[in-house]
Amino acid sequence: MKTLISNDLQVASCTLQQLLDTTRVAIPSTNIKGQLMIPEYQRPYVWGEKQLNRLLNDMAEYQADQAVDKPLYYLGSIILHQDGDRLKIIDGQQRITTALLLQKINQPAYKSGIVFNNSLSIKNIKYNLSYLKSVHNKEIFDFRDCEVISQTDFDKINITVVVTSTEDLAYTFFETQNTGGVRLDGSDILKAHHLRAITSKKIVNYQAKRWESIASENVENIVQQLTKIRFWDNRHWKNFPFYRDRDGIKEALIEEFTVNTKNDFQDISFYYSAVKKEHGRLLQMHESSYKQLKQPLSNGNNTLDYISDYINLYEVLFKKANDYRIDDSFFEFNEKVVHGWYGTLFLKELYQVAIIAYVSRFGFYRLFEAALWLYRVIYSMRVSMGRNVREDSVYKFVYDNQFIDNILEVYTVDELLLFLKKFHYEFNTDNAEENKSKGHHLNTLNGYFEGLKPVDYYRESPRDFDKDFMQSIANRIKG
Incomplete structure (x- = not known):
């Protein structure tokens, strides 16, 4: 066990078993303790067979190595935010949830205390548990010749646990790294950024469900189009990255919709209007019900509503017909x-x-x-x-x-x-x-x-x- 402790940050190297040992985490030789939980604004559990197979193949290869002094299998880093007696999972939900499914098969009575409320997460958990049971029962051809699930030992799986005292610090790690599995799109990061800026749990749930009801490829596509429009301003032109530059596109989206959004939390929107003078009266007419595309944006509802409105418009124009x-x-x-x-x-x-x-x-x-x-x-x-x-x-x-x-x-x-x-x-x-x-x-x-x-x-x-x-x-x- 190695640990680095400061006022704002704790970094510990431990086994997966130590993280999931009880319903309330208490990692030895550290101050890290509390109930693991998934914040409302986190994206759903979205791993599928592709990610499960990759993990199972890696673990099977590790198990097949008979070396006596081989190191522990490394599962990457887990980023947590210490919020009172709760440990909010900022990065690592996909791997932790999958580990809990493996634990459920090997130890049916085990309970983690983590509650899943998202309907898509619950759907994927049920499917993946069924798939992993099929692997365990040797019903999946690729894994018929191994005992990868029954031989999985969480004491031989190493993780790095990063625990921060603030969400801002946690998301500094979250927004600058990917630790395997399903790669985070720019739209995933900006959604999490603005959801955590909202103080009302009720509004967080509303905004999160609104985004999750839309196909993820549509979200990413329209956010890219909005970024292009905001970049293609001849007063201060910015070059939008070419489509093959996925990292560049991701950075452009994050910069425009997180770094450049204001932190004043004012929900102000701008519309195009015309005023008609008729018989001495001034009649104001909204020329469009949609917000001005290049308007300044603030953290929280202001940016989420702006993007959601244009996602809806994209579907109206090019999907529903x-x-x-x-x-x-x-x-x-x-x-x-x-x-x-x-x-x-x-x-x-x-x-x-x-x-x-x-x-x-x-x-x-x-x-x-x-x-x-x-x-x-x-x-x-x-x-x-x-x-x-x-x-x-x-x-x-x-x-x-x-x-x-x-x-x-x-x-x-x-x-x-x-x-x-x-x-x-x-x-x-x-x-x-x-x-x-x-x-x-x-x-x-x-x-x-x-x-x-x-x-x-x-x-x-x-x-x-x-x-x-x-x-x-x-x-x-x-x-």
């Missing part, structure tokens, strides 16, 4: 024309960002009309370039044309549409063939718009393409 406030033509257009095929994945993402920006500025007013003209400008890159559109080309396009700024900073829809219609580009004839990406793109357009010609025609008469396309858009809007 049946909202009564939106013209069905918009959903039909998205379904038939907007896709990420044939070198247009990054264009689709920019289109979605642009639509979100438009709705944040003008609501659903004239959305279908704006969507078609936004599409023309964004997808001009598909026909004006000689190759597939790369991510860096999209970022340069946004910067050079102050594209997001021009959506958010105009005063009227007509002003925006004029900007979009005046945009000029030229059809590039490179790779303009029926069986290549430009041909596939033209076939998609021809399946929705009337008045466009085959790609072979525009290879010979490239100047006609945009003229025909603009007329086709105008005709489609007229119906």
Whole structure:
């Protein structure tokens, strides 16, 4: 047993058995003691067969090593916050919960005292316990030739326990490391950051359940899109990392939505409004029910509500396709024309960002009309370039044309549409063939718009393409 003790931090090396020995932890030779518990704001227990198999394989390999002096199996660090007589699990919930399932199989009468309230956690616990029982009963092929669960000895598993006196210090560790298992996304970290800033347990539960009801990939996707919009401000432009740079994206999300959020806890939101003067009266009209995208954000409810509102908007626009406030033509257009095929994945993402920006500025007013003209400008890159559109080309396009700024900073829809219609580009004839990406793109357009010609025609008469396309858009809007 090794321990380092200070006023704010205790670090101890112990066995997993010592951590889980009783319903109330009391690690020998330390001041670490209390009831392990999972804070309300923690994400659910989400390990599945992939993570279980990885752990079981590692332990089976360790058990197969017959060396007499082999070190203990190291399970990583566990980060806890000492809150009175409670030890809140800040990092390590997935491993601790899995260890409790193994303990349940080997010692059915064992009780940890940890209470699980999250419905998703309970569902995954039941499934994983059933799976581990199947492994124990040799019903899983990969583990038929070993006794990995029955031979698991928590006295031979080593962990590092980090116990802090404050949540802030605990999350300093939590937000700067990953100790295996399911990798924390940037959205996981910012959610935990803002939930712990809320003092009301009732509101914490409400916000946590609201986030957990949404598919995690949607949360991560929309938070990335919001970060792009906030970065793509020509007054103080920031480069958003490329999609392969997962660590860079994670750092960008954390910086924008935790480091840069204010700690004043004021729940102030900003909206776009217009004031109409009529017969001596001033009538204020909200042009959109959505918060301004680039508004300053405060820790707690303010940031969580902001993100949740835009997650909801993303689902309304691009997932549900049946909202009564939106013209069905918009959903039909998205379904038939907007896709990420044939070198247009990054264009689709920019289109979605642009639509979100438009709705944040003008609501659903004239959305279908704006969507078609936004599409023309964004997808001009598909026909004006000689190759597939790369991510860096999209970022340069946004910067050079102050594209997001021009959506958010105009005063009227007509002003925006004029900007979009005046945009000029030229059809590039490179790779303009029926069986290549430009041909596939033209076939998609021809399946929705009337008045466009085959790609072979525009290879010979490239100047006609945009003229025909603009007329086709105008005709489609007229119906």
